[in-house]
Amino acid sequence: MMRRTQVLIIAIFSLALPCALAHPQSETFTLEDLQARMEQNNPELLSLQEEYRRSRLDVQDAWGGLGPTVDLQASGTYMVNPPVGPLYLNVDDVLNSVSWPSGIAPSASGQRVKIYDGMEPTLYNIQISLTQPIFTWGKLGYAIKLYTKISEIKKSQMDMKIQQMTTELKTRLVTLWYLTGIQEILREEQTYAGRLVEVSEAAARAGMLLEQDALDARIQAKELEIAIQDLQEQVNNQILELRRSTGIENLDVDLIDFAFDDDEFATLMESDRALLEENALSQEQNSIRAVTELREVNELAEKIAKGSVNWKPDVAFQASLGYGGSRFPLFEPNYRRKDDYSLNFSIGIKTTIWDGGKKVRDVSRKISDSRSAEINQQDVQSEIRKTLNSNWNTIDVCNMKIEYQDLKISAAQSKISQNEMIFSTGYGSETDVLSAKIDLCNQMIERQKLLLQRAVSCLTILHLTSDE
Numbered sequence: 001m002m003r004r005t006q007v008l009i010i011a012i013f014s015l016a017l018p019c020a021l022a023h024p025q026s027e028t029f030t031l032e033d034l035q036a037r038m039e040q041n042n043p044e045l046l047s048l049q050e051e052y053r054r055s056r057l058d059v060q061d062a063w064g065g066l067g068p069t070v071d072l073q074a075s076g077t078y079m080v081n082p083p084v085g086p087l088y089l090n091v092d093d094v095l096n097s098v099s100w101p102s103g104i105a106p107s108a109s110g111q112r113v114k115i116y117d118g119m120e121p122t123l124y125n126i127q128i129s130l131t132q133p134i135f136t137w138g139k140l141g142y143a144i145k146l147y148t149k150i151s152e153i154k155k156s157q158m159d160m161k162i163q164q165m166t167t168e169l170k171t172r173l174v175t176l177w178y179l180t181g182i183q184e185i186l187r188e189e190q191t192y193a194g195r196l197v198e199v200s201e202a203a204a205r206a207g208m209l210l211e212q213d214a215l216d217a218r219i220q221a222k223e224l225e226i227a228i229q230d231l232q233e234q235v236n237n238q239i240l241e242l243r244r245s246t247g248i249e250n251l252d253v254d255l256i257d258f259a260f261d262d263d264e265f266a267t268l269m270e271s272d273r274a275l276l277e278e279n280a281l282s283q284e285q286n287s288i289r290a291v292t293e294l295r296e297v298n299e300l301a302e303k304i305a306k307g308s309v310n311w312k313p314d315v316a317f318q319a320s321l322g323y324g325g326s327r328f329p330l331f332e333p334n335y336r337r338k339d340d341y342s343l344n345f346s347i348g349i350k351t352t353i354w355d356g357g358k359k360v361r362d363v364s365r366k367i368s369d370s371r372s373a374e375i376n377q378q379d380v381q382s383e384i385r386k387t388l389n390s391n392w393n394t395i396d397v398c399n400m401k402i403e404y405q406d407l408k409i410s411a412a413q414s415k416i417s418q419n420e421m422i423f424s425t426g427y428g429s430e431t432d433v434l435s436a437k438i439d440l441c442n443q444m445i446e447r448q449k450l451l452l453q454r455a456v457s458c459l460t461i462l463h464l465t466s467d468e
Contacts, residue, residue, distance in 0.1 A: 028257040031173060034246050038165050041247030045165065048158045055151035062144040068132040077123040087116035120326040127322035134347075135315040137307035146300040153293045160286040165245070167463040171456055172238050176253060177260045178452040179235050182445050186228050189441035193221040196434040203431070213431075220438070262451055265458040269395060273388075280384050280464045287464075291380045295373035302366035309359045313351035320344045384464055391457035398454035405447040412440035 029037075039045060091111040133140060200214040235253065243251045283289055325340040352359060416436040422428030 028255050029246075029248065029251065030257045031170065034169055034173075034242070034248075034256075035166055037246040037248055038169060039162060042161075042165060042245055045158070045161050048154065048161055052151065052154040052158055055147065055154045058147045059144070059151050062140075062147045065133070065140050065143065068130050071129045071131075072127075073129075074126045075124070079119075079121045079123065082119035082121055084119035086114055086118040088112045089115050122326055123324075124327065125322070125324040127320060129318060129320040132317045133314065134317055137312050137314070139304050139307045139314075142300050142304045142307070146297055146304065149293050149297045149300065153290055153297065156286045156290040156293065160290065163286065163463065163466065167459055169242075169245070171459050172242055173256065173258045174260055174455050174459070175452060176235065176238050176256065177258065178448050178455070179231060179238070180253065182448050183228070183231055183235070185441050185445050185448070186224060186231065189438055189445075190221070190224050190228065192434050192437045192441070193217070193224050196431060196438070197221050199430050199434065203429075217431075260455075265455065268458055268462065269399075273392060276461065276465045277385065277388055280388060281381055285464075287380060287384070288377075291373070291377040295370065295377055298366065298370040298373045302363065302370050305359070305363045305366045308352075309363060310352050310354065313349045316348045316350075318346040318348055320346075388461060388464060391460050394457040395454055398450045398457070402447060402450050402454070405443055405450060408443045409440065409447065412436060412443050416440060 089112065091113060197214070197217045200217040204211050204214040239251060239253065243249060279285075281288060283292060320342070322342040322344075323340055324342075416433065419428055419433045419436050423430060423433050
């Protein structure tokens, strides 16, 4: 009975295995899935996240500078040969120092008496000190603001990177969408070109067509073959970049669940361009906010440098409590009578009197950095305006060329209908029909290229004007 059960299980498994191999379960990835994978695996974003974490630690350090610093120092020493050994007193010397009456002076005994056992071989020292800044010409407060601004810049850089990654991802997916469409048109055109080569060679052998025309048909077919190979290389490059940025090693075109509509950017192209430019240059944009915060960082660094110039002293309070002796406190005999404890209070003032003008020149450098940051802010705004204007011009030119291509496509379709009608009546040739179909494919490919170019410009504008 057991053997029959095992045979039945093996038979069922053998039948189910080919079905499982014939219909493998493959995971598809949407735009949101790819974006999530990209945020998890992009090395540049992960590096920016670590920089932001470190900047938050710097802010905490700056706040810690306002409070006191407490240091503990402890040391212990064991001396094999202490510098102070046992002390002895000669009894005879003591007796001789006394003026004895005549006849009762004691005789010399040569006896020695130990009056000190010597220094103990152990020595301990413990000290706790507290230092509290009192007045620093505002440098500590400016440092807190400076590191806070730097942390905000790191956060803006993270947001910019995520926004850039999203735009790059969608641009690659849109590019793949159009390249795939162009591939389909090229395959259709390759079918027409192959048939054209067959017809041309047959007509050339029959003497109805020049050999040169047949050779031109073969050249055209070979050019299509090269174009298909080049296009496949572009598709592979896009896939490789997506694999690198998302970390999905088996990603392929068939696994991407992305659909795109040409009318998706219709609302953008009809929007108020002046309003979009104003939005792109607002302080809410990550790029503008980052350069603004960088200028503020340089201004704060300038204030800190001005607070560190010559003859501007920093004032701090210091208190210290210490103990030093041969044994630890409470373990030393008669420790209350020993003067081994110390308690000190100090006010410290520190300033630079002369350093060859280094601090003064440092202030000048910080002023120059602030001016450079202001120039950089203006340059970023000009670059954004230039980029917007360039992409709007690209969209306008593409729209005109797309309308022109639509007219050429209509003309090519009409020519195909005419040639097919003439060919059906026996007066035309199949080569004319095939040539017209090839021309239609070429016009459709050119239109796809223009749509792709317009889509990239629209995505660039959306990236610059996005409120996220």
